[in-house]
């Protein structure tokens with residue numbers, strides 16, 4: 001090969017790789033311990049051959065986003081993401097430019113352990129890379145940044161295909177609240193006619209009620225206020241129990257095939273365990289009370305064949321299944337859309353903490369400046 005040609009080739013190679021590896025500039029709303037939200041500029045990893053770039057349109061605010069308020073370093077939270085695909089790597093087959101894509105709580109995993117092979121990437125034996133606040137070992141251990149942002153880059157495998165007829169802004173919360181409730185309902189094989197309970201009627205709980213009602217189960221909602229009764233009934237619950245004011249709950253014991261607890265605060269789980277039917281009743285715990293331990297009495301379970309288990313989000317195939325089901329059955333979260341301004345997000349967090357919001361806030365990321 002002539003030297004001139006070789007140099008030409010090298011230059012071509014350099015320009016091609018430098019183009020391919022160019023990080024993507026992003027804007028986000030970040031926070032950390034003892035501080036308010038702030039606008040920050042940062043970079044996302046480049047669009048690799050298997051990656052897509054998504055212009056984020058909407059991001060839901062999940063209760064677990066509050067965990068960034070305990071971190072020393074500023075992080076952009078948000079793992080309920082939906083947006084439009086703006087770039088695709090050369091090996092990408094699931095998406096093309098202009099498609100709508102969703103991103104949930106995970107952005108990568110090893111891909112070869114038994115859990116990843118089974119489509120349960122949330123249990124990856126080598127460690128799941130979560131959407132924000134985690135070192136991304138596939139990209140020089142940069143800390144991942146979440147969806148309160150204008151753009152994200154992600155391997156196509158961890159992006160969810162959003163059906164064309166979906167209500168896009170309502171899709172965002174499905175990426176966490178949807179799949180977190182869907183997964184245990186499927187795991188416990190809830191079916192038509194089952195007697196089921198939903199403990200805690202907020203962002204997660206109101207999704208659980210809708211899935212359970214749609215499956216034909218008889219739903220009772222448990223919460224600690226009377227305000228939510230009308231909404232629970234509107235979404236199809238048959239009964240609503242204020243567990244704070246109901247003096248005697250013993251009439252409910254041994255009645256339920258399945259109860260899902262979405263309660264994000266400290267509570268007494270044995271009350272719900274006792275409500276499970278003997279010989280197979282199951283309590284799924286998905287709520288994350290901060291710093292809580294959940295005391296369960298072995299006696300009550302051993303003597304009755306009741307099961308208590310934890311459930312963490314859901315795998316990628318399951319998330320796709322949940323989204324397709326939700327859209328085709330017209331099951332969506334109830335949302336309030338807010339602007340992507342630091343002050344507005346601060347207020348939203350206050351309202352969530354004070355229990356002033358119904359269900360889910362969704363940030364319109366197109367309004368970020």
Ligand SMILES: [Zn+2]
Nearest residue numbers: 062064176177
């Ligand atoms: Zn979440």
Ligand SMILES: [Zn+2]
Nearest residue numbers: 110113116124
């Ligand atoms: Zn794995």
